[in-house]
Amino acid sequence: MHRSRPMTLCLPAEAPALSEREFTRVAHRIERLAGIVLEPHKRPMLAARLARRMRHGGHRGIGAYMDMIDRGSDRAEVQGFIDALTTNQTGMFREPHHFAHLERVLAARTDAAPLRLWSAGCASGEEAFSIALTVAAARGRLALDDRILATDIDSAMIARARRGVVAAERCTGLEPRHAAQLGRAAGGGRQMPPQLLGAIRFRRLNLLEPWPLQGYFEAIFCRNVMIYFSAATRAALVDRLAARLVPGGHLYLGHAELLLERHTMLQACGKSVYRRVEGA
Ligand SMILES: C[S@@+](CC[C@H](N)C(=O)[O-])C[C@H]1O[C@@H](n2cnc3c(N)ncnc32)[C@H](O)[C@@H]1O
Structure with missing residues (x-):
């Protein structure tokens, strides 16, 4: 008899696209937290980085995730959100x-x-x-x-x-x-x-x-x-x-x-x- 496998909850490995509204919400929050102004062309990069962050914490949707970031109650995750959105390119004796x-x-x-x-x-x-x-x-x-x-x-x-x-x-x-x-x-x-x-x-x-x-x-x-x-x-x-x-x-x-x-x-x-x- 064929038995179906138990269903496991797993989050998609692919980064879900961010709608314009979601992008705007994320962009406002990171500007308020860190001063960083996100350019619209960074939307795919942002989606990928946030998807990784959400997978890491087991968060299931960008809406709920951003509600939590906006509340600011989980300070470690707010820091993780900031860390995920900074650009850290550097080098020895740059300029x-x-x-x-x-x-x-x-x-x-x-x-x-x-x-x-x-x-x-x-x-x-x-x-x-x-x-x-x-x-x-x-x-x-x-x-x-x-x-x-x-x-x-x-x-x-x-x-x-x-x-x-x-x-x-x-x-x-x-x-x-x-x-x-x-x-x-x-x-x-x-x-x-x-x-x-x-x-x-x-x-x-x-x-x-x-x-x-x-x-x-x-x-x-x-x-x-x-x-x-x-x-x-x-x-x-x-x-x-x-x-x-x-x-x-x-x-x-x-x-x-x-x-x-x-x-x-x-x-x-x-x-x-x-x-x-x-x-x-
Ligand atoms: C592109 S790196 C530049 C590193 C180095 N100064 C250089 O020129 O090679 C920019 C750094 O600024 C940091 N940064 C961005 N917003 C910041 C803020 N509000 N306060 C402190 N550091 C910030 C980022 O985390 C990132 O590591």
Whole structure:
């Protein structure tokens, strides 16, 4: 006798398409949570990433899933939602002219006061690693009390960055003097040395929320983060970042993030590099 198999509930492996209304709902929520403005052409990518997220948590439909995200009661899932929708592309010494600029600035310093530098939107950490290598190159080594803060809204990225491993494909084109500082890691990757990794503090931080920070920074890198924000969010964030620089300190932005609005605290001083005006 033929017996039918017991029915198992399984979610489709294929990502269901998002309707325009569903896309708008997701887009509004991620902009409110993280400032990220989703372009309509990202709809298929969004559907795939959310389907993966929903499968992971056993959620059965986008409507119920978004009701839960909107309620905000499951904070871990809200974080998972944010992590799923961020774009984390990065690399070692990306836009290398910024690191050459930082190295010149640091080499010209005459005082030995400890440095404070911030990689705001650090993704998997390569920007902060490149800053640490640049400081070491400019000053011979990092001083015990030099500190690099590396923050990102994406908790999975922060966990990965803390390991200090750079994947093999992200090591191509490293200058030999920097490559010589790195150890070997599995799969042809490279490992940040403990004395440099130890100077970096990795923290999850949403740039749109209050910053539990004290003190000021000699340099802030906030690159390829604001490109996803609206003009108003970008302008407000640039003012907050500028206010966190020491007078004469530098703000490094991505090449597509040039400042068009007038920010009285900042003065352009190179390719997507801005300097905090003394006395402003
Ligand atoms: C494209 S990556 C850029 C990484 C690195 N700065 C670089 O230029 O190589 C953008 C990063 O910004 C982070 N991000 C987006 N919105 C954010 C927010 N509101 N607060 C903090 N980080 C955010 C993302 O999670 C992502 O890791």
